[in-house]
Amino acid sequence: MTQRTDVVVIGGGQSGLAAGYHLRRLGIEHVILDAQTAPGGAWQHTWGSLRLFSPAEYSSLPGRLMPVQPGQTYPDAGHVVDYLADYEKRYELPVRHGVSVKAVHRDGTLLRVATDCGDWRARAVVSATGTWTRPYLPAVPGRLEYTGRQLHTVRYQDPAEFAGQRVIIVGGGNSGAQIAADLAHARVNTTWVTQRPPRYLADDIDGRALFDHATARRRALDAGRTDTGGVASLGDIVAVPPVRAARDAGLLTAKPMFSRLTAAGVQWTDGTVAEVDAVIWCTGFRPELAHLAALRLRGSRGRIATVGTRALAEPRLHLLGYGDWTGPASATLIGVGRPARDAAREIADLLRP
Structure with a gap:
């Protein structure tokens, strides 16, 4: 019909x-x-x-x-x-x-x-x-060899399902920070890895300022003025209260990205390896x-x-x-x-x- x-x-x-x-x-x-x-x-x-x-x-x-x-x-x-x-x-x-x-x-x-x-x-x-x-998973070496659990942001629900496990969270944006904070507050054995050191926006900046900044950038571009860089120029992570609390308590210390996945876990750039039960991809x-x-x-x-x-x-x-x-x-x-x-x-x- x-x-x-x-x-x-x-x-x-x-x-x-x-x-x-x-x-x-x-x-x-x-x-x-x-x-x-x-x-x-x-x-x-x-x-x-x-x-x-x-x-x-x-x-x-x-x-x-x-x-x-x-x-x-x-x-x-x-x-x-x-x-x-x-x-x-x-x-x-x-x-x-x-x-x-x-x-x-x-x-x-x-x-x-x-x-x-x-x-x-x-x-x-x-x-x-x-x-x-359409979750994005990066082509990290060894991703298809790893035998533990892999899930994207879209499949994450609650820290309870990771109790007693060793978890790596990949991604330096808002989802990565919020999920890392969620697991850290629940005392899950968590390692947070990012491509570059986490960039927090100032604690008094939230979506209101981000929207204003994005709008100002679009108007500048439409008028032929210099690109201000958009919201990415301000930082990557909005410090909502759970993230701020975990950060201030020293629970959100990010490590540089590992070099590859192995069958049982990850290998770091210095050659050391670590066993991991789950990898959560917060990769957009x-x-x-x-x-x-x-x-x-x-x-x-x-x-x-x-x-x-x-x-x-x-x-x-x-x-x-x-x-x-x-x-x-x-x-x-x-x-x-x-x-x-x-x-x-x-x-x-x-x-x-």
């Missing part, structure tokens, strides 16, 4: 909901197709102790402030899931859960979105699938764009060239929430609102007779 609408939004997480909010305000007929069976996007699959980098009032989608979580300055993932579920319901967004998009094809003047529940034909498509389903993600492969838009670096959120070679397609290349801080709750608004306005212009 084939259905028809003006706009198909692919993904019902924070970016898809922000797009839906602005499309609804403009009176544009649309549907949001979400592979998840329940509201909350990727947030419903994160570990229990995960904290946002910003207070609730600075972590909101357009039109609806996130309520403060009692007793928490920085809300946890469960609070975000509740907020997104309420947001979806409050604005009566047309989300269809449990629908997996397989591919987007050109179909004359329309785009055809093929799913496991039939096809949709639309005049425009917003891809908002994020990165959570890649954009989930496989459903757009048939459009043949990806460049040599795997990205799709865009002007703002609009695909340069396919003006009926907008990409939302994949990082700074689709809008300043667009992969964050507070940052996705502005590019979602701009995308909706461009789509309205495209649809106008």
Whole structure:
């Protein structure tokens, strides 16, 4: 069965909901197709102790402030899931859960979105699938030889499953620091390794300042001024309270990256070896764009060239929430609102007779 609408939004997480909010305000007929069976996007699959980098009032989608979580300055993932579920319901967004998009094809003047529940034909498509389903694992020597447990950030849940084990955490970003702190507080035998010494942002800097910095950088680049370096120039790790406490207690002392994995553990650059029960890779993600492969838009670096959120070679397609290349801080709750608004306005212009 084939259905028809003006706009198909692919993904019902924070970016898809922000797009839906602005499309609804403009009176544009649309549907949001979400592979998840329940509201909350990727947030419903994160570990229990995960904290946002910003207070609730600075972590909101357009039109609806996130309520403060009692007793928490920085809300946890469960609070975000509740907020997104309420947001979806409050604005009566047309989300269809449990629908997996397989591919987007050109179909004359329309785009055809093929799913496991039939096809949709639309005049425009917003891809908002994020990165959570594409964890990145680096090609470290010996990774396929190691016989212990390996898992990425996406599979980490709780320190209890590592009780009595020797664990190595790889990655010097926020996920690595938060998981290292989580295990350290639980007295798990933990070694944290990073490519370079950890770079903490000043304790008074959180997501509010990061969003402002990313926005200022984008405006400078658009005006032809010198690149300020983006948020990476400030540091890599936001010192949320659990991370700050572990750091100040001397529990977050990072070691340089090991040279290779062995069958039983790791080998360090000086030739010494250590047995390890588990390795947690906190090594980031890649954009989930496989459903757009048939459009043949990806460049040599795997990205799709865009002007703002609009695909340069396919003006009926907008990409939302994949990082700074689709809008300043667009992969964050507070940052996705502005590019979602701009995308909706461009789509309205495209649809106008």
